Amino acid sequence: MVSGQLLGFDHFITSHAAATDEEICTGVNYGSGSAGIREESGSHLGDRVCLDKQLSNHEQILTRISALQQNQTLTDEHLRKCIYIVNMGNNDYINNYLMPELYNSSHQYKMEQFSEVLAQQFTQQLKKLYRLGGRKVAVFGLGMIGCAPALMDRFETDGHCVDWINDAVMLFNNRLKPLVDELNIVFPDAKFTFINITNILAPKGGEPLPNKPCCPVRPDGQCVPDGICCPSRSLSVYLDSFHPTEIANIVLATRAYKAQSSLDASPVDIGQLTRDITDT
Template sequence: MACDSQLFTVFVVLGILQIQTFLVVGEPRVPCLFIFGDSLVDNGNNNNLETQAKANYKPYGVDFPGGVTGRFTNGRTIADMIGHLLGFSKFIPPHATATDDEISTGVNYGSGSAGIRDESGSHLGDRLYLARQIRNHKALITRLTNLQNNKALTDEHLKQCIYLSNIGSNDYINNFLIPELYPQSHSYTSDQFAALLIRQYTQHLTTLYNLGARKIAVFGLGQIGCALEVIARFGKDGGSCVDLINDSVNIFNGRLKPAIDKLNNDLAGSRFTFINVTSILAPQGGVQFPNIPCCQVRPDGQCIPDTNPCPNRGLSVYYDGFHPTEIANTVLATRSYTSLSNMDASPYDISHLVQVAN
């Protein structure tokens, strides 16, 4: 996420990037893709949950090939696009509806309002927080093993897959930044809270490794203090980013990269990589996009049902008060897959993560 000083500015290449995103040639580069995260990747898992955090209504999905699906954007998510770049001709299905015929090529466990911490987002209703997503993955592995009737084959299959983890924003937006609802979060300083999140996140990622994952791309957080709804709630000076919130996020990101390095050192055969969202969204000069939501938003920052979104969605970064448009997702997915700077990904981007040996 980014404010007007950090919006995507390479407008002249966006059309090229968008075309490249949807080129699928031959077989997928990996046998399967598993996706963990929050509303930035949710593709329908929240549709039947008792929660305010769902996007299974228009104007969400107005540009998605299948229409409204539960994605928190106008079209494709970053996970959808990375799937295409990996060569998958079909979208990875949500765990909630994945069939036996689909699960061998991967599943999306993402859930709107979910966090690293179990309680994050609980005031909005039910959600599949990260521990639940990993439990769902463990159950799916059993299901896949039973279908293949060969545990060794299943284990080898899983080691070749790509895993994406994009989560943590709700631990700030729907936890740390709401002390009246989550007072326990303010038992910590920003540094202590970031350390707590990293410790828990590391435990979850280690569990994922123990379940057979080896190639795992872990996304850092965007500049939450620049999200439109966060500016509306906490901003004081005419729509500028909230620096104190970004400072807290930067502490988390600064701890996440060395945590990823340590996992690679400690876990034999692991190939974790850190995707630096802040670097990817950094200003680069050129055309600035309007810093307003594309849809009309409710007080909670989500789109008002059945309203008309802005007509030029390719010129907007935010679709609602929190979530990026498809064009913004395109840039983030493309640079996650093929980095343009050595700051974008470490130790390698996703295209090289595919190639590295376990």
């Protein structure tokens, strides 16, 4: 929501499943809870739309836009002005690699190997997004998953982050900036940029906020319905055992849009990505 507000949207972008012909030229949300870069990620939680399927859904939307405009040149020009935000990969760890009792990825690959396989698949998906007309793409890295309350509880770290999980995630994160740099070389008419969530949400001076759920949680780590939340959500990073609070999302979206450090976004922040539209 915050990212949309900073980009000038008055309302939420409509989900793919509900988008009408009148809405699709404004923007479409292809996001899906528990979905991942890999097709199987999150499957134990039920239906979800993996990134490959999201790209197929986008292709269908492009067909609809082209039919409405009846002018491919106009459609291509429209797509060059669109901002694409891609935030994928968390579930490939939380709801795949870190659940060896349900998924075989950790049995197939060591941590370094998995980060490479995941990055290779992600590369092909971002290239497909380019082939589908995407020219302004913000690629979000992963957060410090090992600091999520659910994982600290699972691995009984007594309130401390699970360092080996954060190390595993960083193996993937460290591949994203070089990936973005490569895409910018291969596709000089496009602008990909990397948003460094780990740097943005890292504590800057003082003590970090406690990594405890703000709401009472169920066994699956999500909030108990109608449960009483903590009195001051602005002092919490996590709403439940997995999902950040509004204040954490505001910090992330604000600094992704206007970087406070050269480490927040590379090569440009989303605000500059938006301004660069006039150059294409």
